[in-house]
Amino acid sequence: MKLLRPFLLAAAILLSQLAGAATVQPRLSVVASFSILGDIVANVGGDRVAVVSLVGPDQDAHVFQPAPDHIKTVARAKLVVVNGLGFEGWMERVVQAAGYRGEIVVASKGIAVRDRVEQEHGGEAEHHDKNDPHAWQNPANIVVYTRNIIAALSRLDPASAALYQRNGDAYIAKLNALDNWAMQQFAQFPDAKRKVITSHDAFEYFGAHYHVQFLAAQGVSTDSEPSARDVADLIRQIRREKIRAIFMENMSNPKLLQQISQEAGVTLGVKLYADALSQADGPAPTYLRLMRYNIEQILVQLKLN
Amino acid sequence: MMLLHEVLQWLIGPFQEFSFMRRALVATLALSLSSAPLGVLLTLRRMSLFGDALSHAVLPGVAAGFIFFGLSLPALSIGGFIAGVIVVTLAGLVSRHTELKEDASLAAVYVVALALGVILISGHGTQLDLLHILFGNVLGVDTQGLLLVAGVSSLSVVLMAALYRGLLLESFDPSFLASSGGRGTLYQQLFLMLVVMNLVASFQTLGTLMAVGLMMLPAVSSRLWHDSLPAQLLNSSVQAALAGYAGLMFSYYASVPSGPVIIVCAGGLYFLSLMFAPRGWLPRLLRRPHLRA
Numbered sequence: 001m002k003l004l005r006p007f008l009l010a011a012a013i014l015l016s017q018l019a020g021a022a023t024v025q026p027r028l029s030v031v032a033s034f035s036i037l038g039d040i041v042a043n044v045g046g047d048r049v050a051v052v053s054l055v056g057p058d059q060d061a062h063v064f065q066p067a068p069d070h071i072k073t074v075a076r077a078k079l080v081v082v083n084g085l086g087f088e089g090w091m092e093r094v095v096q097a098a099g100y101r102g103e104i105v106v107a108s109k110g111i112a113v114r115d116r117v118e119q120e121h122g123g124e125a126e127h128h129d130k131n132d133p134h135a136w137q138n139p140a141n142i143v144v145y146t147r148n149i150i151a152a153l154s155r156l157d158p159a160s161a162a163l164y165q166r167n168g169d170a171y172i173a174k175l176n177a178l179d180n181w182a183m184q185q186f187a188q189f190p191d192a193k194r195k196v197i198t199s200h201d202a203f204e205y206f207g208a209h210y211h212v213q214f215l216a217a218q219g220v221s222t223d224s225e226p227s228a229r230d231v232a233d234l235i236r237q238i239r240r241e242k243i244r245a246i247f248m249e250n251m252s253n254p255k256l257l258q259q260i261s262q263e264a265g266v267t268l269g270v271k272l273y274a275d276a277l278s279q280a281d282g283p284a285p286t287y288l289r290l291m292r293y294n295i296e297q298i299l300v301q302l303k304l305n
Numbered sequence: 306m307m308l309l310h311e312v313l314q315w316l317i318g319p320f321q322e323f324s325f326m327r328r329a330l331v332a333t334l335a336l337s338l339s340s341a342p343l344g345v346l347l348t349l350r351r352m353s354l355f356g357d358a359l360s361h362a363v364l365p366g367v368a369a370g371f372i373f374f375g376l377s378l379p380a381l382s383i384g385g386f387i388a389g390v391i392v393v394t395l396a397g398l399v400s401r402h403t404e405l406k407e408d409a410s411l412a413a414v415y416v417v418a419l420a421l422g423v424i425l426i427s428g429h430g431t432q433l434d435l436l437h438i439l440f441g442n443v444l445g446v447d448t449q450g451l452l453l454v455a456g457v458s459s460l461s462v463v464l465m466a467a468l469y470r471g472l473l474l475e476s477f478d479p480s481f482l483a484s485s486g487g488r489g490t491l492y493q494q495l496f497l498m499l500v501v502m503n504l505v506a507s508f509q510t511l512g513t514l515m516a517v518g519l520m521m522l523p524a525v526s527s528r529l530w531h532d533s534l535p536a537q538l539l540n541s542s543v544q545a546a547l548a549g550y551a552g553l554m555f556s557y558y559a560s561v562p563s564g565p566v567i568i569v570c571a572g573g574l575y576f577l578s579l580m581f582a583p584r585g586w587l588p589r590l591l592r593r594p595h596l597r598a
Contacts, residue, residue: 226562227556227559227560227561227563228319228557228560228563229556229560230560231323231444232319232323232326232557255442255450257445258445259325259444259446259447260325263323263324
């Protein structure tokens with residue numbers, strides 16, 4: 001018995017430490033590539049997970065430049081979540097620079113990928129060689145995103161798998177409710193009236209899901225330049241089809257669109273949030289609020305058509 | 306008669322139908338009137354790459370404008386203008402008081418300005434591409450932008466006329482002007498300020514490529530046509546206006562981006578000048594036998 005005592009003591013100490021560790025176990029640090037994705041991860045992870053979004057609210061992922069801070073964050077992360085579909089061209093370099101060796105979850109894995117539709121230029125055929133990354137504009141895709149994130153978090157942290165599943169299911173229920181509500185709202189309008197113009201062609205998934213036709217003032221990338229013919233054709237189209245719904249996106253150059261709306265005699269809608277959440281005090285601080293806000297604004301303008 | 310009518314319709318139809326085409330044309334013509342002659346004076350001083358450098362040098366001012374006033378175009382452009390003037394003044398002072406030539410000191414100062422701008426923007430934690438927002442598109446010129454370009458262009462023409470003699474002396478023979486008691490530095494600074502003003506105004510309304518291209522290309526090719534400076538100034542304006550009109554027509558009928566195609570048209574005129582202008586390649590080739598004999 002005397003011989004055993006030190007062992008028992010050591011075992012007791014070890015056990016108590018393990019128990020202590022379980023109660024104050026640090027939260028899993030997860031990095032999401034941009035704010036919308038970060039919001040979804042936070043919803044699934046709850047308070048077990050600390051999420052950092054590399055491209056924050058109101059920032060443009062198309063022109064993102066990683067800073068040392070971002071690299072440090074990735075280096076410390078246990079999990080990296082990206083959208084995929086070519087949205088984060090810079091991610092590979094960041095991961096390499098950070099020496100990150102963990103799993104990189106592609107949240108969009110398993111969705112029905114749509115091609116980006118480029119504007120026709122003269123006799124050229126439309127290009128279908130690139131995927132459109134803006135899949136989050138369809139809430140049904142976010143259900144898939146959520147499932148992918150539940151699976152990834154559960155692999156990493158099996159002890160909390162039940163919690164992730166519960167959180168995820170609750171979130172999916174909210175997504176479905178949003179989707180049903182939106183479907184009902186859009187059903188008020190005949191298909192022919194569902195036409196909207198934006199400055200940034202980021203609503204391909206949204207349009208396909210809700211049968212809203214989005215006409216672009218500029219191509220899919222923020223920096224492509226239109227020709228005078230593109231602009232003239234667009235103005236003629238607005239006049240011919242009597243479109244009244246026209247939107248600016250939250251970060252592209254608004255001047256050209258203002259000109260077009262003035263010339264075609266339509267009123268400008270407010271900004272839609274395409275690629276980023278707003279700040280916490282803005283109208284779109286979470287994904288669910290963002291979608292609801294966008295849909296409400298589009299509905300307001302569709303009533304003018 | 307029918308044919309004539311159709312040709313006329315083809316030539317002016319786009320401008321009749323669309324006001325954005327009219328605005329684009331007017332902005333381009335206003336720019337031709339002031340920027341191209343300024344470009345001629347820049348080439349005289351061997352500062353042909355000035356415009357390009359300046360499009361980067363405005364960044365710290367643009368960033369400061371954004372930090373204090375948010376995303377307002379006037380604040381961004383005024384900030385850009387101030388930054389441009391500071392960069393130009395510093396470069397001018399350096400070249401006056403040291404061994405460095407104007408272009409060398411400008412190259413040094415503008416890189417520092419660009420770096421400061423990048424630091425300012427990243428320190429403010431925004432990833433917005435401010436220059437992208439500041440730099441406009443010729444098809445998106447609004448009434449405000451049109452007034453800006455017209456105002457700047459009128460002011461430039463008037464000032465250029467008033468300063469013409471001093472500018473000339475200062476460009477060709479700074480030491481003479483200095484020895485005869487002239488205020489060379491003043492002329493130089495006023496002139497460079499005019500250039501900055503023109504560039505910033507046209508960056509905002511038309512974009513960098515067009516601003517710099519319409520300033521420099523006609524200026525360079527006009528030197529192939531005439532010996533006298535007044536003729537060169539006039540020629541550069543006419544070439545810029547031609548390129549602007551032709552470019553807009555191409556952009557409309559062939560569906561190519563307007564800014565670049567206007568510059569390509571100016572480039573085409575440059576090529577023609579290289580070939581056929583009195584001081585170009587072909588006339589020289591033809592003259593050579595006479596020289597030998």
